[in-house]
Amino acid sequence: MSSSLPSLIVLLPFFGAGVMGFVYLFVPAGRNLRRFYVAVGIGTPLLAALLGLIVVGEMLTLPASASIASPLYSWIAIGSFEIDVAFVVDRLSAVMLLVVTLVGSLIHIYAVGYMWDDQGFGKFFAYFNFFLGAMLLLVLANNPILLFIGWELVGLASYLLIGFYHHDTANITAANKAFLLNRVGDFGFVSGLGLLFALQKQSGFDFAAIFAGLGGIDTAMLSLIGLLLFVGAMGKSAQIPLYVWLPDAMAGPTPVSALIHAATMVTAGVYMVARFAPLYNRIPDVGLFIAGIGAASALLAALFASWQNDIKKILAYSTMSQLGYMLIAVGLGEYSNGIFHLAAHAFFKALLFMGAGAVIIALHHEQDIFKMGGLGSRLPAVRRTMLVATLAITGIPIFAGFFSKDAILSYAFASGHTTIWAIGVVVAFLTAYYMFRLYFVVFVAPNHRSSRSRQSPSLTSLPRSMVWPLFVLAAGSIFLGFWNLPEAYGGSTWFSHELHLADHEAHLRFAKEYILDGFNVLVALLGIAIAYRKFVRPSHPLNAPIHRIAWQRALANTLYIDTLYDRLIVRPLRGISNWQDRLIDPKIIDGSLRGLVTLYRGVATQSARLQNGNLRWYALTFLLGVSGISLYLLIAIGGAS
Amino acid sequence: MTVNPDAYFAVATLLFSLGILGVISRRNLLVMYLSIELMLNAVNLILATFSRLHPDEGGTMIALFMIGVIAAEAALFLAVIVQIYRKKHTLDSDAFTELAQGKKL
């Protein structure tokens, strides 16, 4: 069936963005404007969420394979390259739709409080709505080109929002880095699309047509396409080797980090792979590669996170490693679990960021966790919600993370990829460690060096709009898990069934599953214990200088990856450019031309010097001319006769 | 009496070449003028000879015209030589290079 609601959902935020942007640029600033911004900036996402719920409700009444199409107009039609601006809501995009709109709305509300005193309030909400629209465009697109447009626009939005505080050049640098690395990914993505289009036989380029025509393409090419598309996912979902932008992206305001760099945009890669499930099901080896990348990224990120002091960077790396989990899932072909983890993660990671943001605001933009501490008593609401989220991400039973993550791990084990499973477990352990390290140091640990909160007891009181979204999200993080309760616990994996994706099937006997889950929980508890031992009952006081050995320092500096990129790519390019500027253009090309000109001029001047004004010389040249020609004539005629 | 016309041609050629040589090698303007006259008169000689070889008198007529032209040139030559001598007190042709390339006027 078709409906115009999905298009409306996509267009609303864009509309809001346009209106607010226009007002911000062309209407002289005033106090009352802020209310207008709030109205539009919150209204559009909420409306979108409402409509989203309606659409999804509608859809649940339909058979699982059905989808709600919403064609708008024909974007371009040249030869067999016919792209429509058309949106489709099927089960997969429905999940994304809900996640994006609901979590997005909550973060918008949160942002009102967070950004209230900022000069660029209107600009912020314009950007924010713009992002929301772009994200919805991405998830609701019914053809890869439209998806790609959304894909690039969210990148643009994240560029604008990372660089939101543009007085500080460092932020802009971070923004540039983010966009550049995303563009590198997009380069791969668009190459994949182009190749796919060039190879496909049938006309029409929406997902249905593509998947129908996959049979006509040989597997080698398909693998290439799959890889190229995944390069895009690497960029967007901050996986090895394109992940370096994510930690820097924390330069943006915290709501941005929560919405874009935790809940929605970064998961686009996962969504894309799930969306292309029919493609990836044909090329399991590429899927394995994806899973491998995911596992590696998860491990690396967890290690980094364990050595960071900046609260937001810790969360950023944890996001990266959670994304690694999701990619393991989709790579191994259990898309629904990946998507489920995505949804769950959206909730608790958004919650974590917002809590962190609350802390940061409360401490007047202090981000080093070792300068915090003992906040538990002062910010009880934040503490509780943060604890919930931490438990969720750690994978403690009954919390959402437990079900989503363990589903992934047990499947990995079941499908026989034990190494990946092992890595997953190690990451689970590390996750527990660094998350509780964060939690303990910030909220619990009584002793802390140079605590701001001690000599400055005045904490900024948080506006209510910043607090109650935390509780909503906390509730989500707790109860979301039961939607997808596995059979082992008497559930029916309702979510996965409803999601109706082309999953690979691999089942474990319940006993095995209990053992695995128990093991995971133990590992998590171990991590918590170590964190507790280290930071709450420390053997040595935390304020003693930390001696780090080489690998620790390397980890703290994220393995000097940035420097590597700088040395390998940026500097050579600038070198070549200088070289062109100094050598090739002026010296070689222009130089040779100038040489020719100079030669001609030189000869000319020399020949002009023959005009020495001497009468006899002139007569002589005349005579020479005559004799020369006569000679030629003689020879010519001699030859003739 | 008949003389082989080739002798006349030989003399004419000699005169003409002498004239050319004079123009090129001599520096005194008067001598240059002289050499040019020499060339023209060599041509006259040739013409006269031809008109003897041919039945008609065209050649002689041409020679007469030529003498007229030569006279006109002579007038011009002498005039300019006098004028130049008044200006520069020399008849050395090499001295007149004011219009040469790169000279400032």
Next chain:
Amino acid sequence: MSVVLTWIVFLPMLFAGILGLFRVRHTVLRAGAMLSALLVLALTLLTVVQFDPQAEGMQFVRHLPWIFQYGITYYLGLDSLSLVILLVIALLMPLLYLYMWDNPTSGYWYNMLLLQTGVTGAVLALDMVLFYLFYETMLLPIFIMIGRYGHDWNHAHAMKILLFTVLGSMAMLFAILYLGYAHYNFYGNWSFAWHDLARLPLDPQTATWLAAGFLLAFAIKIPLLGFHTWMAAAYASAPTPALVILSAIMAKLGIYGLWRFGYGIFAKVLHLYEPILLALSLVGMLYYAIHAITQNDLRRMFAYSSGSHLSLIALGVVLANLYAWSGSLYLIATHALASAGIFLMIGLIHQRTDTVQIDALGGIASVAPRFAFFFTFFALSIAGVPGTGGFVAELLIIIGAFSVHPWLGAATATTMLAAMLFVFWMLQRTLFGAPAPSVATFADLSRRETVMLTPLVLLLLITGIAPSLFTPIFTPQVQEMLLQFIHAAGGAS
């Protein structure tokens, strides 16, 4: 109806003549110029309305004898290829006049009027000699504008662009004359009309030489890699209106010539030497982009950026399939709009701060948000961000490249990275960061300037959001041209 093109071409010249005859005051002059530009725009839109995309061949044809001994004719005509460029010219001119509005130098205005006649004529002329006439004549106002009203080293740079371009067009002239002679040899009557020359059965060697003559002219005008050393110089010196014409229109005329005459007449040869052209344009695209990285002069930087885009357009033309050609044609228009916008804004920066050196600028965004928004928008549309027309065009060219060969496609797709290399760095250094002393008193966009830039923004958005509004205008005839080319090139594509 067939006279409309004649009016479009000669109206500005006519106005220049009349206004110059009465030596009018500045206010009258600018009003007159604007009037002429708007009239031309109206006429152009009229032709667009009456234009029939489905029809084959030229429309609005005007064909009169000119020099009958050699069958040279006054031959104007229009197809979708010329229509696009014509439309761009007609759209840009009023905006340029808006930019120059307060400029009292009358020479400026007269030159612009004559320049419009020159470029328009070159787009519409279908007789080779007539084309050569316009192609060469339009150089004169540019020469005067750069040399007389330009900045830094303008005299030398004016001479440079003049000599480079004249060298090229002289080579083309020789080829043109020879073609006419060849036509006389084959068919016994004289003609310089391009479609007559197109069906000449030339022997390969001659054809190669003649094609080289044409290519030299167009390669210099575009400029392709190796023929480009005049570009940065001229761009750096040219006053803003001339600069816009240079990058938005004149360079496109090089492409147009390559397309219409190169591929129209020498299909076989160009098909034979396709690899060389591919290499030239592909390498050029990256070469210019990399060159732009270290430029400190905004004009030079975007000179190289537009060089890079023009190489991309040329690449699309060389690829010679439906997507690539449509993309190139689309990029001709959209890049014209984008580069016009960016160069106009650079001109505004120059007016406000007396410098276009990046390291002397910075922090404009915090002083002039509106300016920053427009500037960022144009920069992004240069970088081909979705939602702007540039993205559509680049996507089409990339797809076209992929349908030729995967690696070619991948190489072409690097254009997405090419612009990234410098655009964002440039934005960072000019707009963001702490305000530099030079921009301390940086005025935000005035109403006139906003009016001047808004059409460009809107057009870029529309072309990006709903290309289907425009593509039907040219797609059928592009397909037609493509078929002709493939047929002429001997079946292969």
Next chain:
Amino acid sequence: MMSTLAPFLPTTLVIIGAFVLLLISTVRSIHLKSYLYITVVFLLLAFAVALPQFGTRSGVYVLPKVFGHTYLADDFATLFDLMFLGGGALTLLINAIYLRKRDYYNGEFFALFLFAIFGMMTLAHANDLVPAFISLELTSIAIYVLTGYHKNYRGSNEAMLKYLVLGSFAGAMFILGTAIFYGVAGTTVISELAAFIQIHGSEHLLALSTAGLFIMITILFKIGAVPFHSWLLDVYLGSPFPVTMFMASVLKVALFAIALRLYLILYVDTGLIGNQIISFLAILTLIGGSWLAISQSMLKRMLAGSSIVHGGYMLIALSSIGLGAHLAAPAIMFYLLSYFISSVGAFGILSYIAADSNRPLTYEDFKGMAHRRPYLSAMMAISMLSLSGFPSTIGFLGKFYIFMSAIESGQFALAGLGIFIAFVSVYYYFKLIAMMYFYPCEEETCEQHPFEIHVSTLLIGLMALITIWGGIGTSLIPWFPGADGIISIAKQAIGSLP
């Protein structure tokens, strides 16, 4: 009777005018201006008489009993007569201001001027080598004197000296050639010579071609073809502006008149001089001329050098006559016209500006001209464009016809070289435009001179207009021929040759 004498009328009018001027020039009281106008009146009268005669006859011997076959009246000659008369009048009028501002001009100047034109006209009419030589000498002698007319100026004297010596030196070649022709063929009438050579040219081939060559060499010398060009720069530089203009424009036309006649009647059909000699000389002339022109700082010298180059262009067309170029000879005549118009414009402006100052004009003197004299600068720019063969000027069409005929005759290399030289010439012509337009004017002379309404300036303007008009090349106005109209007139003239 009148009708038989009609062809004489223009020539006679001119010579009468010459004598009249000689007579009245002894009278001191007459103002220079009246001399000038008398001369112009005579010229225009002759022009008016000659104009209707065009297109009436071809190859009519006038008074054969008196002159034999020496004096031929045909459209070819008439057309050239018109050029001489009109050109002479233009030259004088455009230089009126210059002449007025100099003290050393008097009646004889104009008498000599008319004598020179008379010589040219008879030269155009001559069907016999001897009259041709005599009219050539007549013209030359008159111009020798004109060259040295600035008596108290050393340069002028020197110029006259050089021109005189070398000119008569070269003239000897002409008469030598004539003598040999006479000796071999027994006649000096061009058409009869042609007939003779047709029959038994082969046995005396060497002698005949030597003779033809010598005659040609003299003409080439006067045209200033490399390597016979050495006198040209110095003489142009040394002689007064009007005379330089006269030499550069009208005299060249006259020389090409005789060259064309000789070439078309005598050389082409008989193959006496292979065209490769001419094309070789054309190459030399183009290259050498451009070398000379490009390395000058004085404008007069530059224009002299460039006039060598333009001679080279016409040699291209000359060499491609008879090789299947169907418009070669008309191309030369059109080029003569276009070059005449443009160079008259350029020299006219030079002399107009030089009228006030005595120093020779260099590029530097034109810095910022456009600010001081916008109109003159515009006209100068137009003539520069036309000289460099820039499109939409008459110069471009002239070059176009030349190159076309070169290509038609299969001399592609020659055409290529010509185009390349045209490219080089762009440099030294546009340098002047750059000087005029690109530089701010010096402070003290910054005020704008008013446009002096005067016959010379108006005529210069007219020249500029014609330059553009001819370049656009349409024939919108019925009685004013466009480019193709001129070409067809020239074709008719050529067709009238025997």
